[in-house]
Amino acid sequence: MDGMLRAAALAGAAVLCAAAVRRGAPEFSLLVILTGGCCILLLSINTLQSVLDTLGRLAASARIENDILRSVLKTVGISLVTKITGELCRGAGESGAAAFLETAGTVFALAAALPLAEGVLELMGQLLS
Numbered sequence: 001m002d003g004m005l006r007a008a009a010l011a012g013a014a015v016l017c018a019a020a021v022r023r024g025a026p027e028f029s030l031l032v033i034l035t036g037g038c039c040i041l042l043l044s045i046n047t048l049q050s051v052l053d054t055l056g057r058l059a060a061s062a063r064i065e066n067d068i069l070r071s072v073l074k075t076v077g078i079s080l081v082t083k084i085t086g087e088l089c090r091g092a093g094e095s096g097a098a099a100f101l102e103t104a105g106t107v108f109a110l111a112a113a114l115p116l117a118e119g120v121l122e123l124m125g126q127l128l129s
Contacts, residue, residue: 003047007040014039030092037084067115074112078105 014036018029052073059069082105089098 003043007043010036010040010043030088033091034088037088065119068119071113071116075109075116078109078112081105082109 014033017036018032021032022029055069055073058064059066082102086098086102086105089095089101
């Protein structure tokens with residue numbers, strides 16, 4: 001909770017600074033937002049590491065193969081990067097680029113999830129035989 005409050009405060013400060021900069025030099029407002037976003041992501045690194053460690057322990061105790069967990073995490077990562085980058089494109093007034101990016105993100109997420117689909121189909125085949 002404390003980390004989220006810090007991130008929200010940082011986001012608010014970045015937005016206010018970007019709004020102030022936009023009046024004099026609009027091209028720099030995107031840089032202010034990018035810098036704020038990077039700082040917010042840096043705040044979440046320790047929590048992300050804790051989540052990944054916990055997921056690894058849970059997967060090991062449930063005897064889930066690393067490939068399956070890796071596929072899920074890749075898909076989530078691709079989704080997050082696509083969403084953030086798409087919103088940055090929209091913020092810069094480039095909604096066309098955002099649409100192409102989101103299409104590519106969908107394709108990459110599907111490709112990353114293929115091993116998971118293969119595992120599910122294998123399991124179904126074993127259960128049916």
